[in-house]
Amino acid sequence: MLAAWPLCLSHLESELPPEEFITWLKPLQANASESGGDLLLYAPNAFVMDMVRARYLARIIELLRLVSGHEAAAARIEVGSLARAPAPARGARAKGRAAAPEEDFVTQLDHAYTFDNFVEGRSNQIARSAAWQVAQNPGQAYNPLLLYGTTGLGKTHLMHAAGNLMRANRPGMKVLYLRSEQFFSAMMKALNEKSMDQFKRQFQRVDALLLDDIQFFAGKDRTQEEFFHTFNALFDGKQQIILTCDRYPREVEGLEARLKSRLAWGLSVSIEPPDFETRAAILLSKARARGVELPDEVAYLIAKNIGTNVRDLEGALNTLVARAHFAGEPITTAFAQEALRDVVRVHKQAISIGNIQKVVADYYQLRVADLLSKRRTRTLARPRQIAMTLAKELTSHSLPEIGDGFGGRDHTTVLHACRQIRKLLDTDGVLREDWDKLFRKLTE
């Protein structure tokens, strides 16, 4: 049955929304059962096991039967991992599984995300350093540590890196990584089954809780209440809490005020979109890690053309590597230009100067024509400068092209605007907030 699993998994991937597949099915590991015939699935923890059992196991068995052609094919799931699994003894009787001993604690940490392979740049320096310090002094440096920023900028990566470092420093430390969606689903299940005590106990034994994407809790009052209590218990016990959010939590509508105020007890740091040099450095580092020879010029080409979401950059790199592999050609600038033509077009279409002008004008309740006009009143000048800077950050247009797009201004005006806004972003809270909102609007 083990042989049928990969095909079965790919069916599930095509049937389910990606988020669901990644959260619940992807973490599973498959093994042959002790008796050799059935499929034994290992879930990283009880949350995942319960969810898969309730929602997906029937479909898994159906698919197994379909794929293998065995009408009696069966599968079961338990908490465990291949690393700890005893070799299945043929013909041995299936034994009942004893309650998981302490050393069986499953962290859900992804070992692939470390500080070593996190490329540091101006955009993420503070966040990296805060995560590093927390990992060195869990429960003491900053509690909670909250990392926020738009999608694909490395929040999850840093969170895992901190968890992995904590465990490297203190082997056996119980660091639990959960997506907020997993917290929610497990809580709903516990409520349904009236097993909330058990749900709460899960958290008592952790030394650190890493909870990803807490904006997911917005509008879910019962979940927030439960998380609020979990938070308090962990905080009082000096257990480290690390959270991520796609924006500054105070800006998340539907998050309770008391939760927002708790989140502000520790340190909240933003991760900014990486600048051009950092984007290129990330690409080179990812390529090196995969043993791919990526010429600097090709890294620059991708960094210049594919926005600021690192996930998109990685996607472009993957496309390029796959195309080169199939074509049996080396990765040159000419090859990359050809191979990534469609990807680049999609990105450029997504964010144009006109699009930026429209979003900024709407935000400040101006007309686009006002942004393009020669009038220099403060109410117009600042939004115009912001729009120009966004155009520089989010498109691949040159300074003269941006100047042209803004009513035929000189490129030095655009340069001055970018410098001015960059400086103000560090000192002017209101402007920072506006910038973050606009950035999100344009990139999401």
Ligand SMILES: Nc1ncnc2c1ncn2[C@@H]1O[C@H](COP(=O)(O)OP(=O)(O)OP(=O)(O)O)[C@@H](O)[C@H]1O
């Ligand atoms: N500075 C960096 N160095 C190396 N890799 C990075 C860096 N920043 C982001 N990445 C990579 O980009 C990808 C997306 O990062 P990650 O999942 O951490 O983003 P995120 O901010 O958590 O996004 P989301 O809010 O969508 O969950 C990951 O593969 C991560 O390794």
